Amino acid sequence: MRIKPILILFAVAAFFGNAYANDGLDYILTVDKIKNVSVGKGRNGQYNVSVTLAKPYREDFKVLTEDNVGKKLRIIHRGKILVQAIIQSKIDSGIIGFGDSYTAEEAGEYVKNLLSD
Numbered sequence: 001m002r003i004k005p006i007l008i009l010f011a012v013a014a015f016f017g018n019a020y021a022n023d024g025l026d027y028i029l030t031v032d033k034i035k036n037v038s039v040g041k042g043r044n045g046q047y048n049v050s051v052t053l054a055k056p057y058r059e060d061f062k063v064l065t066e067d068n069v070g071k072k073l074r075i076i077h078r079g080k081i082l083v084q085a086i087i088q089s090k091i092d093s094g095i096i097g098f099g100d101s102y103t104a105e106e107a108g109e110y111v112k113n114l115l116s117d
Contacts, residue, residue: 024072027064029082029114033057035094037114039107042100047107049098051114058094066090077114 029051036052053061065073065087075082075096083098102110 024074024084025064025068026074026076027061029075029077029096031115034114037111039104039111044100046100047102047104048100049102049107049110049114051096051098053094053096055094058092061094061096062090062092078116 033053034051035054038050038052040048040050042048069087069089071087072084073087074084075098098110
């Protein structure tokens with residue numbers, strides 16, 4: 001069985017500000033790019049959020065990550081940086097994982113925010 005890589009990004013509560021304005025790549029996450037959003041419980045008992053990209057956007061995300069391994073990537077939603085990470089490898093699964101330290105309520109709010117436009 002082949003395990004597909006999943007981009008695990010750790011959410012940062014603070015806004016990154018202008019220090020990162022010209023550093024790295026931006027991926028704008030919009031509602032139309034989202035196929036599914038789910039909440040999972042991590043090994044530490046905290047919750048995480050996973051976004052599965054809609055099929056038309058998976059290939060674009062795969063190419064973006066494949067061509068930019070080692071570079072900084074910001075996931076932006078509604079004008080705000082949700083998370084920031086260094087691309088470790090090509091992501092062909094179309095799944096973006098956010099954090100592993102939410103309460104059930106926080107994860108639910110995160111999902112609502114992602115699905116609102």
